[in-house]
Structure formats: structure tokens, C-alpha cells
Amino acid sequence: QAQNNKIVINADQEVSTISRHIYGHFAEHLGEGIYGGVWVGEDSDIPNTNGYRTDVLEALQHLEVPNIRWPGGCFADEYNWRDGIGPIDERPNTINTHWGMVIEDNSFGTHEFLNFTEMLGAEPVVAMNVGSGTPREMQNWIEYMNYDGDSDLANLRRENGRDEPWGVNYVGIGNESWGCGGNMDPAYYSDLYKRFATYVRDYSGNEITRVASGYSNEQYYWTDKVMEEASHMLDAISLHYYTIAGESWTNKGASVNFGEDLYFDGIRKALRLDEFIQGHKNRMDEYDPEERVGLFVDEWGIWTDPLPGSNPGFLQQQNSLRDALIAAISLDIMNKHSDRVWMANIAQMVNVLQAVILTEGDQMIKTPTYHVFDLYRVHFDTELLQTNSTITSYGHGGEVIPSISYTASKSDDGRINLTITNLDADNTQDVELDFRGIDHLGTVSTGMILTADEVSSINTFEDPENVILQDFSDHELDGTTLSVTLPSKSVVMLTIE
Numbered sequence: 001q002a003q004n005n006k007i008v009i010n011a012d013q014e015v016s017t018i019s020r021h022i023y024g025h026f027a028e029h030l031g032e033g034i035y036g037g038v039w040v041g042e043d044s045d046i047p048n049t050n051g052y053r054t055d056v057l058e059a060l061q062h063l064e065v066p067n068i069r070w071p072g073g074c075f076a077d078e079y080n081w082r083d084g085i086g087p088i089d090e091r092p093n094t095i096n097t098h099w100g101m102v103i104e105d106n107s108f109g110t111h112e113f114l115n116f117t118e119m120l121g122a123e124p125v126v127a128m129n130v131g132s133g134t135p136r137e138m139q140n141w142i143e144y145m146n147y148d149g150d151s152d153l154a155n156l157r158r159e160n161g162r163d164e165p166w167g168v169n170y171v172g173i174g175n176e177s178w179g180c181g182g183n184m185d186p187a188y189y190s191d192l193y194k195r196f197a198t199y200v201r202d203y204s205g206n207e208i209t210r211v212a213s214g215y216s217n218e219q220y221y222w223t224d225k226v227m228e229e230a231s232h233m234l235d236a237i238s239l240h241y242y243t244i245a246g247e248s249w250t251n252k253g254a255s256v257n258f259g260e261d262l263y264f265d266g267i268r269k270a271l272r273l274d275e276f277i278q279g280h281k282n283r284m285d286e287y288d289p290e291e292r293v294g295l296f297v298d299e300w301g302i303w304t305d306p307l308p309g310s311n312p313g314f315l316q317q318q319n320s321l322r323d324a325l326i327a328a329i330s331l332d333i334m335n336k337h338s339d340r341v342w343m344a345n346i347a348q349m350v351n352v353l354q355a356v357i358l359t360e361g362d363q364m365i366k367t368p369t370y371h372v373f374d375l376y377r378v379h380f381d382t383e384l385l386q387t388n389s390t391i392t393s394y395g396h397g398g399e400v401i402p403s404i405s406y407t408a409s410k411s412d413d414g415r416i417n418l419t420i421t422n423l424d425a426d427n428t429q430d431v432e433l434d435f436r437g438i439d440h441l442g443t444v445s446t447g448m449i450l451t452a453d454e455v456s457s458i459n460t461f462e463d464p465e466n467v468i469l470q471d472f473s474d475h476e477l478d479g480t481t482l483s484v485t486l487p488s489k490s491v492v493m494l495t496i497e
């Protein structure tokens with residue numbers, strides 16, 4: 001039975017710019033996130049372009065991936081960049097001690113990563129090793145990547161095949177420094193941050209955005225201390241938030257064949273990102289009222305139990321319509337907070353956690369989450385519009401959440417972009433959108449929908465197009481009112497010229 005929702009959109013009131021960097025990705029040396037997923041090497045039977053899987057490259061090019069964070073995660077604080085340069089067959093075999101104790105042959109290193117970002121037109125975000133590295137190693141790495149003069153390190157880069165510097169603009173200074181990145185307390189980390197940040201040099205006019213390690217969820221005390229001690233040297237601080245649909249980290253819930261309980265709890269918990277971002281913003285406001293420092297949600301997504309039979313250290317999970325809806329609401333929340341949230345990175349890009357792409361041998365599928373990223377490209381570098389809404393509730397198991405999530409934005413050329421999600425697993429939702437501050441609306445120029453039979457519907461290598469985008473026309477424009485009927489568990493994108 002259809003339910004009624006009302007959204008008022010003030011088309012003349014722009015709140016903040018939605019940076020395209022909110023739609024960034026995270027690619028760690030973890031399981032098959034890089035090896036097998038992105039990089040197969042030039043000699044592979046899997047079709048590749050200079051060693052990169054051609055299918056994955058093309059799928060990512062279509063998404064216009066704005067940035068990629070690399071090499072970790074926890075891996076970053078154990079990584080020695082010098083292992084990953086020079087002739088590939090001369091690079092050392094090291095051990096990925098954090099993720100499954102597997103051999104890391106270092107065939108994907110600095111050149112392979114930075115050339116990859118160039119092929120995608122994406123900004124590289126390089127996470128520096130603070131946990132087990134030194135400021136000198138970090139400084140050398142940045143010089144190697146960014147210096148255009150005649151230094152030994154810049155010449156080493158040239159010898160290794162790259163003449164021009166890449167011009168890396170974003171560096172992370174430590175990852176989860178409270179945990180796998182060194183088990184520090186915030187006062188100690190703040191001092192260390194300042195020490196490392198001092199040696200992040202802006203070589204050759206490259207102004208680097210320095211990102212401090214933040215905490216996750218509601219650990220506001222960390223943000224509070226780091227902002228107090230180091231805000232004058234910060235450009236951004238991170239926040240990590242993983243949705244655990246199940247009861248706890250030891251029982252995270254399955255990524256396949258689940259029912260409405262794990263669906264509802266996944267959605268309900270993903271919605272908490274709003275409260276956590278607001279909490280960290282409140283602490284930041286105290287030390288940085290001018291909003292000079294960004295809050296980068298540089299790891300987010302649903303984390304489920306590993307797929308049965310997979311290596312638990314590889315964090316492999318399937319990706320369902322539920323996860324696509326979690327992506328939609330997370331992106332809506334970050335759009336809403338785009339006054340401080342200027343960058344975010346889904347964890348992770350390929351084959352790990354909430355991946356947009358899964359591969360197996362020479363096969364590749366685009367997950368339901370991929371399609372949400374495809375739809376949400378309309379919001380890249382647009383202005384978030386001011387809205388008010390009256391939304392119906394969706395209840396399950398004694399808990400209640402709103403049944404609708406949305407973002408309304410305006411492009412430079414005046415186009416209005418809407419993404420609307422019906423979270424209700426069972427009911428159709430009618431949504432009436434009332435536009436104010438605008439004389440008339442043109443026509444709905446695009447309408448697309450992502451939905452499926454079940455909240456647990458997935459794409460598989462046998463059936464890769466079970467959950468895909470389809471044209472959507474269940475909308476009607478009357479003057480400045482747009483009426484949309486959303487099927488249960490669906491994400492709709494509409495543009496109005």
C-alpha cells in the first residue's frame with residue numbers, strides 16, 4: 001500500500017558544494033583488492049592494459065572515479081615504499097602481516113598506483129607510514145613522487161621510467177593510529193602528527209592536503225584532542241564508519257541469503273553515520289569555526305562475515321541490493337554534510353568489503369553498489385539545495401527509521417538532480433516534491449531506477465545482470481510539483497532540465 005511523503009525543495013537556496021571527492025574509493029593491499037582485482041601483470045592471460053585488468057579499468061572509467069586512497073588501511077603503516085619501485089622482477093618478497101600473512105611481491109608499487117590513477121583521471125590519496133616508518137622515509141617518498149628538479153630521488157624516479165612528477169595532492173598521515181596504525185593515544189598521536197606533517201613538503205609548487213588519522217563511530221574524544229593540539233597544522237581529519245548489520249564484530253551477519261532482520265538492521269545502523277559526522281563536526285567547530293579543516297570519511301561501508309570458504313583475512317563478501325541502499329543513504333548523509341565532508345572513500349573498490357566490482361579469474365561483475373555510484377555522478381560538484389520534508393516511518397522488530405532518504409542538488413547550468421531512496425522493504429512510497437524559489441520546471445530529462453525482487457538480491461558471475469539500472473518513468477510534473485512513485489527497496493535518480 002502506497003504511503004505519502006512530502007519534500008519541499010528551495011531551489012534558490014544553496015547550502016554547500018557537494019565535492020565529487022565524496023565519491024572516492026579505497027584500494028588496499030588486502031586479499032584480491034589489488035592483486036587479481038586491479039593488477040594482473042602484463043604477462044597474464046587475463047586481458048589487460050599494461051598489467052591492469054582492462055574490464056576493471058573500463059568499469060572504473062565509466063564511474064569517473066574522482067580519487068583513490070592507497071596503499072591502506074592497516075597495510076599502509078607497515079609499507080616501505082622503496083620495496084615497490086624499480087624493475088618488477090627485482091622487487092623483494094615481503095609479508096603482508098596484517099592481512100593473511102601472504103607474500104607481497106610488490107609488483108604493484110608507486111608507479112603502478114600513480115599511473116593507474118592517471119589512466120582513470122583520479123586524484124591519488126597516498127597514506128603514509130607513521131606507525132612503523134620515519135618522517136625521513138615519508139619525506140623521501142613525497143620528493144620521489146612530486147619533485148620536478150634535479151635531486152637524486154627525482155632522478156631515480158626518471159631511471160624507473162617516469163620523467164614528470166605525478167603531483168600528488170593528498171597525503172594521509174597515519175591510518176587508525178589508535179589501532180593497527182600504532183595503538184597510540186590522541187595526545188601522543190597529535191605530537192607525532194605535527195612532527196610528520198612538518199616534513200610533508202610542497203615540492204615544485206604542489207600544495208598538499210594533509211589528512212590526520214581520525215577515529216571511528218562516536219569516539220569524539222580523539223577528534224577533540226587532535227583538533228585541540230594540532231588543528232593549526234591540519235587540512236583534514238578522517239572518520240571511519242563501518243556498518244555492522246549483525247550483533248557484533250564477531251557476528252557481523254551474512255552478505256547473502258539474509259532476511260528482513262539483517263536488512264533492516266543494516267539500514268538502521270548505516271543511518272547512524274549522520275549522528276557520528278555531526279558529533280565530530282561539533283568538536284571540530286570548537287577549534288575551527290571557520291571550517292578550514294575538512295572531515296574526510298576515508299573508510300565507510302558495510303562489513304559482513306566473510307564468504308564461507310574464503311580466506312577470512314581477505315574480507316571477501318557479496319554485495320546485495322541492501323548494500324546498494326546503504327551506499328545511497330551514506331552518500332546522501334555525506335552530501336548533507338558537504339560543508340565539512342569534502343572527501344570520502346568507500347571500503348573498498350574491488351573484491352574487498354563493500355566492493356563496487358567483484359572479479360573471479362577472468363570474469364568481472366558490477367555490484368549493486370556500483371550502480372548507485374553510477375547514478376550519483378549527477379551530484380558531482382553541484383550545489384546542495386535546502387529542503388524540508390515530512391517522511392513516513394518504516395518499522396521492523398520494534399525499531400523505526402524514515403522510509404525515504406534523498407539528495408537534491410543543482411548543477412552549474414541550472415539542472416536539478418534528485419536521488420531518492422525508498423528504504424521500506426515492503427511498501428511503495430509516493431513522494432510529492434514541491435519546488436519553491438523557481439518559476440517553472442522544465443522537463444524530467446533522465447529517470448533511472450535500481451531495484452530487485454529481494455533485499456538480498458545479488459549479481460553473480462552466472463547472472464551478472466540480476467540487479468541493474470533500468471529506465472524509470474513513474475513520475476509526473478505539474479507546474480512546480482513533481483510526483484514520484486517509488487517501488488519498495490529502490491533507488492531512483494531524476495534530473496530536471
Ligand code: AHR
Nearest residue numbers: 072073074075175176347
Ligand atoms: O578496510 C579494512 C580495514 O579496516 C582497514 O585496513 C583499516 O583501516 C580498517 O580497520
